[in-house]
Amino acid sequence: MSNYIEYNDRIAFHPGYYIKEIIDESGITQEDFAKRLDTTPKNLSVLISGKQKLSVDIAMKLSRMLGTSIEYWLNLQKEYDTIVAEFESEQLMVEERKLFKKLDYKYFRDNFKLPDFPRKIDEQIKAVREFLDVSTLSVFNRRDIAVNFRESASGLNEINTIKANIMVQIAINQALEINAPKFNREKFNDAIEYALTLTMEHEKFYPKIYAKFREAGVILVILPNLSGSKINGATKKIGNNIMLMVNDRRLYSDTFWFTLLHEIGHIINKDYGISFEKEIGEQEQAADEYAANKLIPVQEYAEFLKNGQFNKYTICEFAEKIRRDPAIVLGRLQKDKIVPYDDRELNGLKHKYRVKINLDSH
Incomplete structure (x- = not known):
């Protein structure tokens, strides 16, 4: 995982990106910075690479060491997480659209009184998702989602x-x-x-x-x-x-x-x-x-x-x-x-x- 992400003309940097900039500008090694921060070099390396979320503990140590607020660092993590979540949500929607082509919205509309939404596929998907009470329709690809498929159930596509x-x-x-x-x-x-x-x-x-x-x-x-x-x-x-x-x-x-x-x-x-x-x-x-x-x-x-x-x-x-x-x-x-x-x-x-x-x- 990168320590920054671009999505829909927006870019968000993982807190590790800014930490790396601070280390480069300080002229000290990453290992020395880790010692001053009271953490391990390995933990700092994982954080800088964007593979680990910034913890409240590290945010507190950074604020004490650099004279910033804890909220500053936690807000960087929150903004980054939000962009990642939006990106993942869009990826899920792409999969849902593929799956939804195999369904007939008329079944849900006529039998369970869902809104009409003619030609508004994303609105139809949202209505069915909320009706079924799931975060994504993709969960229905799994055989263990709600009730077991018996071993004798074969030949199902x-x-x-x-x-x-x-x-x-x-x-x-x-x-x-x-x-x-x-x-x-x-x-x-x-x-x-x-x-x-x-x-x-x-x-x-x-x-x-x-x-x-x-x-x-x-x-x-x-x-x-x-x-x-x-x-x-x-x-x-x-x-x-x-x-x-x-x-x-x-x-x-x-x-x-x-x-x-x-x-x-x-x-x-x-x-x-x-x-x-x-x-x-x-x-x-x-x-x-x-x-x-x-x-x-x-x-x-x-x-x-x-x-x-x-x-x-x-x-x-x-x-x-x-x-x-x-x-x-x-x-x-x-x-x-x-x-x-x-x-x-x-x-x-x-x-x-x-x-x-x-x-x-x-």
């Missing part, structure tokens, strides 16, 4: 990582605003059973689940999907609570409920992190099995398969027996390759919807 981290950050920030009692596993298990009674209720089920989970210390956040994130959901411990996030990318009731129960499975297994589409591994398999068995009890499903008849009537009859939405039964049969995904008549059982969330309601 830079933009997938950035967008997944952003979605999790939004969920965490929303969860932090919620007051909830300490996580209680027993109450959460009861809340899960209650949620399963709502699979046939396709309107206004979210507030009911949200309230029940919150009583158990689990804060449920459903977010609008950020295209390209490849994220299904995420879980994270936040203080005494647990954040459970899923997005609304799953447009059909069967896939939505499976995704929700999958993330619940991660909580039950004490395995927190991000779930991505097409992710594999023991942790994902365990969460899949939990979701499948909770949505459709194992024994009842085995008996149903023995029947060998899978049409609208038998599917609805079985769904009514286990008190589940018929789409969940159909989705399981399709996943198990017992019935085709392209059966238009059977697919009529599925409900297409997005969970409309009032982001101001919590």
Whole structure:
């Protein structure tokens, strides 16, 4: 590092620059000056080169030795630090602009009421940065910024990582605003059973689940999907609570409920992190099995398969027996390759919807 810096037609000198001038004009060696200053030659050399900040102690010794004020030397350091900070901030902005090109400001504007700022990229960046509560958007390049990426998460590119981290950050920030009692596993298990009674209720089920989970210390956040994130959901411990996030990318009731129960499975297994589409591994398999068995009890499903008849009537009859939405039964049969995904008549059982969330309601 140099002992001076130039930026935007401005120049600032590190205090070490002035100390070097004083030594040169004094006619004594740097070593002798260090002895008179009551410091080591090495410490003085590092300070002169600009590699070390001027301490209050050295500022005091310089003022006593040279008849200046302590504030004079500390102000030189402050001015230098300010210019360096401005330079580094501009460098960060350059990186942010590159990253921001991969995002769509419309997502933040339309879903979270950020100001419009048409064609004002730097203003948009500032708005998103403040909304996400980070010093720079560049932090979202890291896989450890908020929630762990499981080892099985492979094949993700830079933009997938950035967008997944952003979605999790939004969920965490929303969860932090919620007051909830300490996580209680027993109450959460009861809340899960209650949620399963709502699979046939396709309107206004979210507030009911949200309230029940919150009583158990689990804060449920459903977010609008950020295209390209490849994220299904995420879980994270936040203080005494647990954040459970899923997005609304799953447009059909069967896939939505499976995704929700999958993330619940991660909580039950004490395995927190991000779930991505097409992710594999023991942790994902365990969460899949939990979701499948909770949505459709194992024994009842085995008996149903023995029947060998899978049409609208038998599917609805079985769904009514286990008190589940018929789409969940159909989705399981399709996943198990017992019935085709392209059966238009059977697919009529599925409900297409997005969970409309009032982001101001919590």
